[in-house]
Amino acid sequence: MYIKEIILSPEQAFDEVHALDHIRNVLNLKSDAAVRIHKRSIDARSKQVKVRMQVEVFGNEPVPPRVKYAVEKLPDVNGARRAVVIGAGPAGLFAALRLIELGWKPVLLERGKDVRARRRDLADINKKHIVNGESNYCFGEGGAGTYSDGKLYTRSKKRGDIYRILEILVAHGASEDIMIDAHPHIGTNKLPKIIQNIRETIIDKGGEVHFNTKVTEFIVSGNELKAVKAESGELFEGESFILATGHSARDIFEKLHQANITIEAKPFALGVRVEHPQQTIDKIQYKCDDRGNYLPASSYALVHQTHYKGKQRGVFSFCMCPGGFIVPSATAEGEVVVNGMSPSRRDSRYANSGIVVAIELEDMEAYEQYGPLKGLKLQKAIEKKAWEMGGKTQTAPAQRLIDFTKDKRSTDLAETSYQPGLLSVDMKEVLPDFIHNRLKDAFISFGKKMKGYLTNDAQIVGVESRTSSPVRIPRDKISLEHISTKRLFPCGEGAGYAGGIVSAAMDGERCAEQIVALYQE
Template sequence: MRKKELEIVLDPEVAFDAAQLEQELIKSAQVQPDQVKYIHRLKRSIDARGRQVLARVRADIYLDTPPTEVHSPVYKYPDVSDKKEVIIVGAGPAGLFAALRCIELGLKPIVLERGKDVRSRRRDLAAINKEHIVNPDSNYCFGEGGAGTYSDGKLYTRSKKRGDLQRILQIFVQHGATPDILFDAHPHIGTNKLPKIIEAIRETVRAAGGEVLFDKRVTSFILENNVMKGVTTQDGQRYTGESVILATGHSARDMFELLHQQGITIEAKPFAMGVRVEHQQQFIDSVQYKCEDRGPYLPASSYSLVQQTVYNNKQRGIFSFCMCPGGFIVPSATAPGEVVVNGMSPSRRDSKFANSGIVVAIELEDMELEKYGPLAGLHMQQELERKACEMAGGTQAAPAQLLQDFTNKKVSKNLLETSYQPGLVAVDMNKLFSEDMAYRLREGFKAFGNKMRGFLSNEAQIIGVESRTSSPVRIPRNKETLEHIQVSNLYPCGEGAGYAGGIVSAAMDGERCAEMVAIKVNQAS
């Protein structure tokens, strides 16, 4: 095997044009085009540290036939219609990738999703935005594809030790994603493209003999002597199988309450809450790229900020979360009477707005554990979300304040144009939060203003509340087998169980749980 390993620096207009990029790679390899058998692009990233913004590209140039694993493999899914069944609760990335992996390993997945299919969800999202009606089973958090489908679709993760990251991306490509996600440093599909990919994954599961069922909210677990046998859904149907993979997402509060009611061990865990801050994307570009117009080739720029704050001798981090360049702020409540905001970006990231969660770490000692036990964090979320709804008038309109006014404790007379469709109501956000959270947010924004000149101004506004950053509950499991520590044949999985933090990490966790289920089933055979 002959190959040349390259790392080159290019102008963005060259790096982001497939034909020009290929020409530059061949030129840098100092070979003739007819000598090249395959170009394996490994990584493309933006370098904005200098005066001129550049793109860095790594690639391997193969001068003879490359090994088969270099090409994007095509994963095959055999017929499992008559195989042993595994119940998977939730059709988000953890549940869907668990289903695909079960099929590969010769098991039949039965996926139960409380919400609607990905197309039908759109009507319920429109109802939230336009009519302020929240369907508790179908919204930005619940439904086929999970929370990530209609709230961004970022595929970046730091948890590469949890599984095969490239494999997850390749499966997305096999189901319709652009191959660019295989080598971009911060891959992103976009909320406008993810629904079709999710549909394709569902059809792969069904074509192999698996089942994906909708409007199937689980209302009880079927337990016998601490052995999980299956689940019962709201329509009275019972579903039993070899194991249950619980992949419900971080907002399935009724699942946490159900586990607690049925005596299945759960734990409170740290999480974070705060606001969404919204700037003009052009401002973020001007700071990050040091130019007024990024042009047609550079992607919308993002940022990552973190600061430590001290209040009453307690140190807590405040940090940016789920930054959405060229995106929108969306209503993510899962029940009437609460206001929750999240961010999303279309594939082009061409909105004139940039938004990011700015959130404060919530530790166990900040929660009322004695009163609420393992559900203490959940109650903190609910109280803040209900207060936000009440302060903004009881609809899905969100409380908001100009950023500098917030840090100066001044009520804003007027608010800015926003991407948040249900609308904004000017309030004193300092009164929305507890004294310590408001203080930490103010101090954090002041520090961020020093790190990014112009960040702290009344040309930006904060919108509340960003409270669903991660699950406030962990469902404990054995580190080796991934089974629940108390109930056998129960596999807590993904974000809702406290073991993932995004689409890719949830997908990897789903695969790992499926693999552990298969090992146990095979041992019992």
């Protein structure tokens, strides 16, 4: 086998029936030659959009399977040593799978509902403005990623084997395309079934999965975590505990603090969602009025360094969702939070992205009295203001983009993908000055980098506040065990050690491996 690099047109590269024939023609191979796409990425830097590909060409040897991970080879862990995993997001699910692979029995606790039952609660948020504090876009099987987008790219290549994570997802029903695309994406419509398949693997191999099981107490003896208690009063004991509760489980941070388990404030980011017509972004990126039937909805990544009152802070795009929707992501009544998602086909008329400002510890001085929870308190205060300005429902405050940069309240708003609806406000009444002014500066800069981006056909929707956890649960850099509480392994986004589905999954695997390494004997 050898790898060749070639360039095809989008019509050739994304032709589901004849793509391999086009590859053979370019390489001058026989019509029956065995070829397979290894990597694929879109190059839109010139006027003529191209698709760059790495292609595997096989000689007489058999074509090996792309996916080597085999669910059927996992051991049965009934009766094996128990590790309790708190949280069934990507970190918790992949930790549970890895524990099984290493011969341990995972006991997975999830405060929310299973992935199918969550749908009714999401419908209630969108249509009735009712927020279920235990079942929403953030809480429930699969975590925030299940119904938020399903992007699978990460810069955290040193944290683990990205390819392995993608293999496991394919083994549970994802398309093999995620293993070849430069920016892989599953889609919110397909992720639920994959998550359900992972849960079934865990149970089939002897693990336990408990839904509607909210942890309310940590039982510590000496300096060791011995058990956790659920709201029902049920006690869950284990030889070790992986805490993978996500960035929005605020009550967990507060319970840890009350139990004198060390936590600390950390930098995070907060801002807004900006929504454009997808056609506008396509025109900018592909330099054409119509992308046609073969090019996918285009995306972008932007960053700008701002200066305000002598302090430099970055402003950057986050979780860009081409052909997507803005969704309500509050986890409690009395707050408005927005996020983005895309279905697998990315065929919505809208493109949206978080545009967020980096917030450092010194920016939280007004909340210093809350100690390690100061960032959380700042976050909550802004979300409450967004709720109040939106009319004390899940209606979100919004402003047209040029109007925002000119501090002008919009007389009307554009159509939107955000189902609960928008209310025109002056966003400087929602956002603190140090965030508001940096966003204005950044949007003007983005308009210069992408001609046509700064337009009143776009609008901002507030607030995008759950980009990452404002709290870190400190752990040893090597063992991954909590710095002062033994047998507790903080994990994933909520613990402050990941930033997306893949990085959280890799962190979950690493924590499982360290439990076995430290406590196997």
